[in-house]
Amino acid sequence: MDSILVRGNGALSGEIPIAGAKNACLTLMPATLLSEEPLTLTNAPRLSDIKTMSTLLRSLGAEVVSLQDGGVLAMSSHDLTSTWADYDIVRKMRASNLVLGPLLARMGHAEVSLPGGCAIGARPMDLHIHGLEALGAEIELKDGYLLAKAPKGLKGAEIALRFASVGATENIVMAAALARGTTVLTNAAREPEIVDLVKCLRQMGAQIQGEGTERIEIQGVDRLHGATHEVVADRIELGTYMLAPAIAGGEVECIGGRLDLLGAFVEKLDEAGVAVEQTNRGVKVSRKNGRVKAVDVTTAVFPGFPTDLQAQMMALMCTAEGVSELHETIFENRFMHAPELVRMGADIEVHGGTATVTGVKKLKGAPVMATDLRASVSLILAAMAAEGETRVARVYHLDRGYEQLEKKLMGVGAEIERISGE
Structure with a gap:
């Protein structure tokens, strides 16, 4: 099993290109199931999760060429040949459940395994089920x-989500695009990935x-046609690399980054003493003066502070x-x-859903273990500012969400390497 070796090496300098958004691409790919015509995605990230979704779509009879x-x-x-989304594929990635709405809308039925993914808590399907049942679906768990x-087909409805779930919003919007009549979805998720999905669906007819607001209105159409769509920049990758010079020092420009994708995150960086500037090529980041200041963070749905940047912010x-x-x-x-950051000398106490972090002047390298995708990269960020050497084990999570991470960080001066098969 691979590990990553990091040696604290001082300030960073240079440019990091930002890839297309993983979470957007994983949502856009199932949209191909809504049409008989081709859908082409450009600026797709080169990640293992994208390969998993490709495998799932191919198992349904779709053609996917990289x-x-x-x-x-x-x-x-x-020429779809199946509506069965098998457990052996779906268990590898939670986003696999996004084939449910498109299959139901176009084929009239679907059999989709409950999803898997990394161990950061339950992500129940009840909101997806509630929304699709409101559109006329009959769903049972077996x-x-x-x-x-959908024996009588899908029909537009008024749907109010109990929680602004990104996945449920995406599944409902895709299904409603082919439903008869008008669907009004309230308390919809507002994330940039939703906006990007709607932009693509609109290109398909x-x-x-209302995308980007709490109220989305969908007027169903009989069919959708093909399209070519550019995947939006990955805001989580962007936020992660913006934190690199904030933690290690120096100045980095994230090419292709957009501050409007990050909401409250940018405000917290400013409050902490990190200089952030939108340029004509991307986002430039550096510390304002010396040591950053402690700030309190509460994760929330967009435009609040992203949960997917919480671990990196803790670093x-x-x-x-x-x-x-x-x-x-x-x-x-x-x-x-x-606990892994504590092994590096951090002072952290966790009580339920709250972590209290007392800043220390310096972290120290140590052997640590990654537990999920964002935890993996938080340990690597911390290691870049630590004294000595840190080995991060179980980094297979990283390849699900970060394209060429070692290469990008080496490009701005980090001393980092992947150790294979140990």
Whole structure:
């Protein structure tokens, strides 16, 4: 099993290119199931999760061809042969459940395994089921599979989500795009990935308005056609690399980054003493003066502070001046990186959904173990500012969400290498 070796090596300098968004691409790929015509995605990230979704779509009879070294995905669902999303594929990635809405809308039935993914807490499907049932679906759970059918077809409805779930919003919007009549979805998720999905669906002929707000209105159409769509920049990768010079020092420009994708995150960096500037090429980041200041963070749905940047922010707070509190409101079990940071000399106490971090002047290298995708990268960020050498074990999570991480960090001066098969 691979590990990553990091040696604290001082300030960073240079440029890091930001890839297309993993979470957006994983949502856009199932949209090909809605049409018999080709859907092509450009600026696709080169990640293992994208390969898993490709495998799932192919198992349904879709064609998925990776071009330009994986940066372009050419897909076609003109001849689907199955509506069975098998557990052996779905268990590897929670986003696999996003085939449910499109299959139900176009084929009238779907059999989708309950999803898997990394161990950061339960992500129940009840909101997805509630929304699709409101559109006329009949869904039962049997042997770990959601068996869904729409014997009378899908019909527009008014749906109010109890929680602004990104996945449920995506599944409902895709299903409603082919439903008869008008669907009004309230308390919808507002994330940039939702906006990007709607932009793509609109290019395919869907009639949707209100994306990026709490109220989305979908006027169903009889069919969707093909399209070519550029995947939006990955805001979580962007935020992660913005934290690198904040933690290790120096100045880095994140090429292709957009501050409007990050909401409250940018405000917290400013409050902590990190200079952030939108340039004509991306986002430039550096410390304002010396040691950063402790700030309190509460995760929230967009435009609030992203849960997917909480672990990385904790790494920054480990060496901040003062005491910070990080409140995790989205997922349980998402402080599993804290004990590993403590092994590096951090002062962290966790009580339920709150982590209290008392900043120390310096972290020290140590052997640590990654528990999930974002925890992995938080340990690498912390190691870049630590004295000595840190070995991060079980980094297979990283390849699910970060494209060429070692290469990008080496490009700005980090001393980092992957150790294979140990």
